[in-house]
Amino acid sequence: MGERLSTVIVGGGPAGMVAGLLLARAGVRVTVLEKHRDFLRDFRGDTVHPSTLDLFRQIGLLGELLALPHARFDTATLDLLGRRYTIATLRHLPVVAPYIAMMPQWDLLDFIARQARRYPTFDLRMTTEAVAPVLDAAGRVAGVSLASGEALPARLVIAADGRRSVLREAAG
Ligand SMILES: Cc1cc2nc3c(=O)[nH]c(=O)nc-3n(C[C@H](O)[C@H](O)[C@H](O)COP(=O)(O)OP(=O)(O)OC[C@H]3O[C@@H](n4cnc5c(N)ncnc54)[C@H](O)[C@@H]3O)c2cc1C
Structure with a gap:
């Protein structure tokens, strides 16, 4: 695994994006992973x-x-x-x-993304799907593995991947 990121947030919905914005604003290095290419997708009210x-x-x-x-x-x-x-x-x-x-929710998410990108510690990676948490030798979550086969190490992983959360399921 490469350089240990500070925080990885899985899911660029309202929860993940606002968490990313607030952490970046507080000076925390944060990477939000969103599996879709953009926010313009299924209707969410x-x-x-x-x-x-x-x-x-x-x-x-x-x-x-x-x-x-x-x-x-x-x-x-x-x-x-x-x-x-x-x-x-x-x-x-x-x-x-x-x-x-x-x-529309996509306008709201684009707005949050624009706000978050003002902070140099914020990184949003679209088309990036997490498939499982990575555990260290002590069994603690130490990152996530991606559908691409890459692994992203992190000190903190936030599962904001929605109601069918793969990470929540995997973490028990
Ligand atoms: C049809 C519908 C209409 C709605 N209308 C309204 C409304 O009008 N007003 C309102 O306030 N609320 C509405 N809601 C509820 C609102 O959409 C949710 O409360 C809100 O989206 C939840 O936010 P979230 O960030 O927790 O999850 P989500 O919005 O589900 O976001 C999760 C994100 O994680 C991404 N993701 C999932 N798995 C992975 C993975 N493995 N790797 C990377 N990314 C992943 C998903 O693509 C998604 O972008 C509606 C919901 C639905 C289904």
Whole structure:
């Protein structure tokens, strides 16, 4: 195995990308592995909820996120027999953005990637699939092996490879 990377994150979904951004921002050398070529793939919804928007506020990126093209939705209404009824509203929520921002997940992930690339310790490797954790002699996770046959050593491996996580399964 080559030079020991500080942190490897498997999976460039929202969890892995935000973890990568935050670690890089804190000066940690981090490599995010994403098996797909780009973020433009299966539809993963387009509603960014008030609680998610609040997380972006907490990390200081809400303004830049909301500068991206999006639509806002804070009230659900029902038209019935010529009258319009309000059946739900988010306007009362105690957050700075009490609405749903409609934005495809790939735009959100591209945004996080652009933010993370501002930090020299961030590395995003697309088309890179991890297949298993690499264990050291003591049985500790010491890296990941890739579909290419390469092994990436790491001090910390974060499995953010989604609900069918190969790494979680392999790690028991
Ligand atoms: C149809 C659908 C619609 C949805 N709509 C919404 C919505 O409107 N609003 C909302 O907030 N949430 C929505 N969700 C939920 C949201 O998509 C998930 O909560 C979120 O994507 C989970 O993020 P994650 O990073 O944990 O996992 P994922 O988004 O699953 O990311 C995991 C990433 O890891 C990569 N990966 C997997 N295995 C490997 C491997 N071995 N090596 C390298 N990379 C790997 C995958 O390609 C993927 O990019 C929706 C989900 C679905 C399925």
